[in-house]
Amino acid sequence: MDTKSHLIETATTLFQQKGYKTVGLNEILKACNVTKGALYHHFPNGKDELLVTCLLALKEDITTDIQTIFSKHLSTKDAIISMIDTLIHSFEKTGTITGYTFSSIVSEMATMSEEVRKACSDLYENIEHIYCTKLLEDGFSKEAATAMSLLLTASIEGAMMLCLTQQSTDPLKTIAKLLPNIMEKF
Template sequence: MDTKSLMIHTATALFQQKGYKTVGLNEILKACNVTKGALYHHFPNGKEELLIACLNGLKETITAEIETIIRGHKSTKEATQAILDKLIYNLETEGTITGYTFSSIVSEMATVSEPVRRACSALYENIQHIYAAKLVTDGFSSESASDLALMLTASIEGAMMLCLTQKSTDPLKTIAKRLPHLFE
């Protein structure tokens, strides 16, 4: 892995585990075993630019994962269940769902930094677009699909945050039982 990718990968994990404001540059540098000069070579504007690169990386990873699951199921209802099952499994086996949620970053930074807010917004919009496109193929109108996609995104993201704060899979299991009724 090249230095820039290593910094993005490492910083993403640290930001998700500890929060953006808690993680200092020195911690990132130490974890990557790189110098400050290397960081500023790749990210001239520093930590916030690195965060945006992390969010863009999450956007690609999360988008690819959701698209793969969506394509593998004939309906949004089945695909959503598969996504929830995967999240529950990850939480039960790994004790976390790092890599899928970025709400902690949003809550810390979206009101402080316009570039970070835009990066977070783009990620959420991308997720909603994937759901909406699948819902249209299921026969929902564009407007209904858009509304349902918003509800799916908000429900799943909110449930992930509740799972992490409660150290329980119950919130995801609850929405796994209730969300299928949205598609009726």
């Protein structure tokens, strides 16, 4: 793996686990075993530029993962259950959901930097768009699909944060039971 990719991957994990403000530049450098010069070579604007690049990489990875899951299922209901099962399995295997959630970064940084807020907003919009497209294929009206995609995004993101804080998969398991029923009644 090249230095830039290693910096992005390592910083993303650290930011997700500890938060942007808590992770110091020296911690990133030490974890990557690189010099400050190497970091500034790839990210001339430093840690802020690295964060935005991490968010863009997350956007790509999460979008690809969700699209892959959704392409394997005929209905949104089945795709959502599969996606939640993937998240539960990840948490049970590793004790975290790193790679899927970026809410900690959003809550910490979105009001401090327009560039970070925009990167986070774009990622949420991508997720909602995937859900909305599948819901439209299921026969939902545009208005209902848009509303339901927001509900799905908020529920899944919220459940992931609760899993991390409670150190339990119960929040994801609960929404896995409730969301399909809500979708049928919507």
